[in-house]
Amino acid sequence: MFDLPFSYTANPSRVVFGSGTITQLPAELERLGLSKPLLLTTAQQVSQGDRLEEILGGQERVAGRFGEAVMHTPTGVTEKALAYAKDVGADCVVSIGGGSTIGLGKAISVRTGLMHICIPTTYAGSEMTPILGETENGEKKTRTDPKILPGVVIYDVDLTMTLPVSMSCTSGINAVAHAVEAIYAKAGNPIISLLAVEGIRSITSALPTLVTSPSDKDARSKALYGAWLCGVCLGSVGMAFHHKLCHTLGGSFDLPHAETHTAVLPHALAYNLPSLTPPQIRALASSLSLPDTDTATPEQIIDALNKLYDDLPVERGVQRFGMKEEEVDKAVDIAFRNQYWNPRGLEREGVREVVRRVTAGERARVDL
Structure with missing residues (x-):
């Protein structure tokens, strides 16, 4: 329901x-x-x-x-x-x-x-x-x-077809991030959730294939189709903490767009998962093809994302792109200006830890 x-x-x-x-x-x-x-x-x-x-x-x-x-x-x-x-x-x-x-x-x-x-x-x-x-x-x-x-x-x-594998992966995860936030957006609805699940599933199933077979046209088609659906999702229901943080890191620290979204996604989702509703949890579990969506836990969702990243040539952190550990507090200050709506209230200590983990490139975990 x-x-x-x-x-x-x-x-x-x-x-x-x-x-x-x-x-x-x-x-x-x-x-x-x-x-x-x-x-x-x-x-x-x-x-x-x-x-x-x-x-x-x-x-x-x-x-x-x-x-x-x-x-x-x-x-x-x-x-x-x-x-x-x-x-x-x-x-x-x-x-x-x-x-x-x-x-x-x-x-x-x-x-x-x-x-x-x-x-x-x-x-x-x-x-x-x-x-x-x-x-x-x-x-x-x-x-x-x-x-x-x-x-x-x-x-x-x-x-x-000639999009480099690394760029294909970060660009694809960027699209996935659009749909993930759409599932729990303030203006979310079941129509957009259906598109989000289909879009995420299409991209996340295609990307590992593109790593081993970059010229696989069926996989390229699935990824592009999924990106279309994920874009529709973002354009229909708005943004939350994930996008606010990406805009902060990209605009104020000149970090690359897709790579930043890739690094932020699992940590921003881990921050929000404890505040999501059962239908939202089920939709996320279904989008990541977990075997039992009715009993899926936040830990299993984050574990699925971590395992996906293990199979892709992507950077988990933004330090490699120029973000410095001593800039974490500055990023948090900027992120708290003109805040976006978010399913979980933005608590400075938790947000700071998200930014620190994103900077360092740690594996995501649900303990914030």
Whole structure:
């Protein structure tokens, strides 16, 4: 049984999913009556911009290209991209890549009203959320607005085939984190819980296969499908402690996005598990394919996550990415500003211990 009462709002977004679907971009633009797209990439993904330009019919068929998208969507880069979009007379933006490029596309779209078409190449799930996280003056802040949600998302499994294994794993766990929080979100509901369970199960079953067989197309398809569902979950019901802590660590300490989510997930979940309801515990147990969901314990859920991490080439801590032990208290102070709702109240001693464990990269345990 699920918790009552609840409300459910579906986010309107067109999804094209399959293999080779990137070639449908011209048809999508034509359907929307658009003809002057601004193509967005990172500096490392210029070749993907080349591919889009070729598919669209050449340089004369695009308004322009902006290849300076970076992690955490700094407002300075957004202002530069906005000026360029105006100069070239773009009537829409097309972002290809991961969260950095998609974030920039969202930032431009919500400020200008231009249609945003996303072509994800990772499993981050940002493309399915009406949420924008931006960094300014060393602090990352988020806002939610239906206008932020991209209008069209083209998922092409072929674009993920060369995604490095380590990046596939951290990107996949990042998506899993979206769905885990959705299961116990304040606005949670049984529809989103179903999507969350399916999304988590799809990704966590696919990732170990990708470690041993990176070119397994079925596993790549399952991971991308799961990322889509997990993104829908985050975009529908909001965020809690996990995302607040990730935004703190990423925005204020310049830590990599997916790797930070990977390190935080088991510890933030361990902190919250004692306060979750039986239906939420059962949903988490089912998502991780535990044999008996009705009797699953918080310890078994965390143990399942720990075992998954054992099979993946991921870093459990963020110290390797530049976080220092002496910065733990500073991170806790920032995390307590403008707190997100959370099923368990944020207690400074417990939160500090979570941040310490995330920094050190310890195995998660339910003892907070």
